[in-house]
Amino acid sequence: MSNETNSKQLSDIQLSVLDLAPIIVGGSASVALKNTLDLARHAEKWGYNRYWLAEHHNMTGIASSATSVVIGHVAGGTSSIRVGSGGIMLPNHAPLVIAEQFGTLESLFPGRIDLGLGRAPGTDQLTAHALRRDRRSDGSDFPEQVDELRNYFHSKGSMPVRAVPGEGLNIPIWLLGSSGFSAQLAGRLGLPFSFASHFSPDNTLPALELYRRNFTPSDVLEKPYAMVGVNVIAAETEEKAQRLATSMQQQFLYLIRNNPGQLRPPVDNMDELWTPYEKAALQQQLGSSIIGSPETVKHKLQVFLDKTQADEMIINAQIYDHADRLRSYEIVAEIAGKK
Template identity: 60%
Template sequence: MENKANKKKLTDIPLSILDLVPILSGKTAADSFKTTVDLAQHAERWGFKRYWMAEHHNMAGIASSATSILIGHVAGNTTTIRVGSGGVMLPNHAPLVVAEQFGTLESLYPGRIDLGIGRAPGTDQLTSMALRRDLHGSVEDFPNNVQEIRNYFAIDPTARVRAVPGEGLEVPVWLLGSSTYGAQLAGMLGLPYAFASHFAPASLHAALKVYRESFQPSDVLQELYAMACVNVVVADTDEEANHLATTLYASFLNVIRGTAKQMQPPVDSMDGLWDASEKYNVLQMLRYSFTGSPKTVKEEMQAFLDETQVDEIMVAAHIYDHAARLHSYKILSDLQKGTAG
């Protein structure tokens, strides 16, 4: 049994941000891009380590489909924070194109770009067909495609196909996952690993165990590095945070119903908006969601860290009002620094 005294504190690890670039009800993608830049600039000042955006397609409430373009936009409007993909959905792209795009980003913003890679399409099957024109690829292609990207970043004088820019650049490659598959691959390749516990909590502990047991040191990572993503809604009081969190519940309710909607403002109560089965399913998906006052969230996040002993926590905040969203992240940064809660 591990000695509790040796366990990590929230103040010991970095916090980062996952921004889904939500499109608010009645607003446009252009509005979302402005608030994304504003949030990233605040996050940089507040000491968050990295700012990632995720590839999604054909979703009315998410504006991050052209992920690499947005990464460049955010990196160009900040100066120090790491910016990256959480992630690029590799089945939708040729590995060479990904290497060229992120080689370009790394050339423009050296030392600040992360390439997080996912195995899922980030959309429905029909949209996957529109993206790729065919679905002949299989799960078995993923390890080869990951390695192909890594080869493009290496220097190989004999290579007949080269990523220009890209070749010879040190772009950290992360593997992302919501199951044990990516965890094992990340461990075998000696790559950092990020788990999507903000929407797929069931396999978190199993995936972390597999990653730790399968990890082999590599030329890019001598010791394993695991990150988990969670949802956090923090406000001055538990009551206010619970009110704000109804936007999060409504967003995931739309996911399980398969309905496409822009992000909705908070409501006084979810009663009448979901039935018992829907409520159960949403709350199961949101198991690792921490909502409340600074004291409440600090205790819940520390308990999560005690359970997982991850090296970094990434936070998604489904909060409708931009000022409230900023306030939530500011409180989080204070918790990480030990100046709040």
């Protein structure tokens, strides 16, 4: 992926939003979901391509556990932006249920729904058991689950069990990943692929290489289409952006301490909270995060594009104050020529 062959500029690719529907300290799920719809409406106005929500369970700081319900809420409150899952954790569900849910969403909002699928549980083992009851899937049967799900959409009445709504609908399916497994599978099936660079930066380039090398043209795609996730926290000044980023840093800090919670307000000095070991671990996990003024963010996003040759970027911004979060997404849209 040499920079010499790169001709892509930020203005050439699509930008999208990954919203973890953060519940902030002092807030509630109700406020988080209200802010989600508000951000989606602004993102639509600012030229973002799609708005994805993620399935997480037993997380007091994330309001999007019932992902399909929130997708319906966002799609119903917007008019043109694509809305979807980033992702649905398929091992938690019977494929038929997901086919029916997304068939319903596509029937309500034709041509606007994406179905991004992940292989991880999106939660801890105890919660995974509570979700799955007697199902013992560890994700190893993910390819078979994907195949079953796709068959519900494509069957045209040929299967003994039919997804209604769902059958015969053209709902784009994406595979999501933070390692090479889904990258290879997406390539083999000729599906679009989204990589979680925002929390697995070291695996980004190897996974994209695997995806592109294994890609087989399909009736869905003639050539690979790769989207990369990236944390972006933009503000008018470097100092403000760095301070806003401490909310995200605290979130990951408490996650690695096995004590996840609500999104905390920014602090002046993270060195008062983390140990040197924790700081190093977080810097590795959040290594691809882009934090700074408009000029800094524009430069670093272009460097990231040069490295990844991505076809699209999906932006995550874990920012405590909703107005600051809106402004960060607005800045990204402005520097990429979308607004």
